[in-house]
Amino acid sequence: MIVSIASGKGGTGKTLVATSLVLTLKESLPVTLLDCDVEEPNDHIYMRARPVHSEPVAIPVPFVDESQCIYCGMCHDVCAFNAIAVLGTAVLVFKELCHGCGACTRFCPVGAITEVPHEIGVVEVGDADGVSFVDGVLTIGQPMAPPIIREVKRHTGTKGLTVIDASPGTACPVVEAVRGSDFCVLVTEPTPFGLHDLRLAVETMRELGVPYGTIINRADLGDDRTERYCQAQEIPVLMTIPFDERIARSYSRGVPLVEALPEYREQFFALFRKIQELVK
Numbered sequence: 001m002i003v004s005i006a007s008g009k010g011g012t013g014k015t016l017v018a019t020s021l022v023l024t025l026k027e028s029l030p031v032t033l034l035d036c037d038v039e040e041p042n043d044h045i046y047m048r049a050r051p052v053h054s055e056p057v058a059i060p061v062p063f064v065d066e067s068q069c070i071y072c073g074m075c076h077d078v079c080a081f082n083a084i085a086v087l088g089t090a091v092l093v094f095k096e097l098c099h100g101c102g103a104c105t106r107f108c109p110v111g112a113i114t115e116v117p118h119e120i121g122v123v124e125v126g127d128a129d130g131v132s133f134v135d136g137v138l139t140i141g142q143p144m145a146p147p148i149i150r151e152v153k154r155h156t157g158t159k160g161l162t163v164i165d166a167s168p169g170t171a172c173p174v175v176e177a178v179r180g181s182d183f184c185v186l187v188t189e190p191t192p193f194g195l196h197d198l199r200l201a202v203e204t205m206r207e208l209g210v211p212y213g214t215i216i217n218r219a220d221l222g223d224d225r226t227e228r229y230c231q232a233q234e235i236p237v238l239m240t241i242p243f244d245e246r247i248a249r250s251y252s253r254g255v256p257l258v259e260a261l262p263e264y265r266e267q268f269f270a271l272f273r274k275i276q277e278l279v280k
């Protein structure tokens with residue numbers, strides 16, 4: 001089973017949920033944790049993961065042989081991302097904008113374009129005390145998260161449970177991370193911002209056709225509008241976590257919730273059982 005953990009908004013406790021779920025279940029079944037928050041991966045801190053090896057991730061970008069180029073402009077015309085420009089007798093490639101789609105190479109009428117790898121980050125494969133742990137790290141300044149997320153997801157476990165920690169928000173990296181999951185847990189908080197971003201995340205899940213439910217973190221702060229929204233939309237609230245200074249303090253020291261407060265283990269077992277019921 002693949003369960004992704006997402007949130008419309010950063011700082012809602014997504015990593016806290018992903019790591020606690022994995023650490024609770026690791027004695028019961030094979031577990032893989034994929035940290036697909038490639039712009040800011042931090043699950044390794046809580047999992048105390050040991051890297052075993054890393055794999056560079058590159059996308060193919062065009063290289064123009066100007067001795068063959070006839071400066072027709074076709075490569076620019078077919079590029080949907082404005083990543084290649086023809087200015088008089090010069091062809092400029094903007095690697096940072098290139099999505100590696102290959103269209104310019106395919107449509108160049110004289111075969112002047114070849115593709116060269118452009119490294120955009122790495123995938124780190126490791127072990128965290130019995131949990132298969134993989135994360136992706138996007139090189140600073142690179143905007144292309146999806147290819148790294150796809151590489152991280154190639155390490156999805158073949159047995160047991162794979163938990164995917166997606167990046168916050170509802171943009172392409174989240175879609176790439178959650179796509180293909182059996183279930184998605186949306187972590188939110190009961191504030192107007194939390195509710196606004198939850199609505200967007202729900203729309204994204206509906207578009208993707210992935211079943212989902214919510215966890216309301218710091219549930220006793222804010223108001224009850226998030227709960228009322230979930231009731232009205234028939235979205236299962238799988239768990240609530242109250243605001244607790246002990247959680248905030250241990251989290252800031254890099255200690256996972258279920259290690260700091262082991263009484264939460266039973267709640268994470270119950271969470272998994274609810275998810276199993278909902279995906280049947």
Ligand code: SF4
Nearest residue numbers: 069070072073075108
């Ligand atoms: S499509 Fe090929 S020939 Fe035309 S401008 Fe681009 S690189 Fe040059």
Ligand code: SF4
Nearest residue numbers: 079098099101102104
């Ligand atoms: S590979 Fe695709 S995105 Fe990159 S420059 Fe060519 S057409 Fe544009």
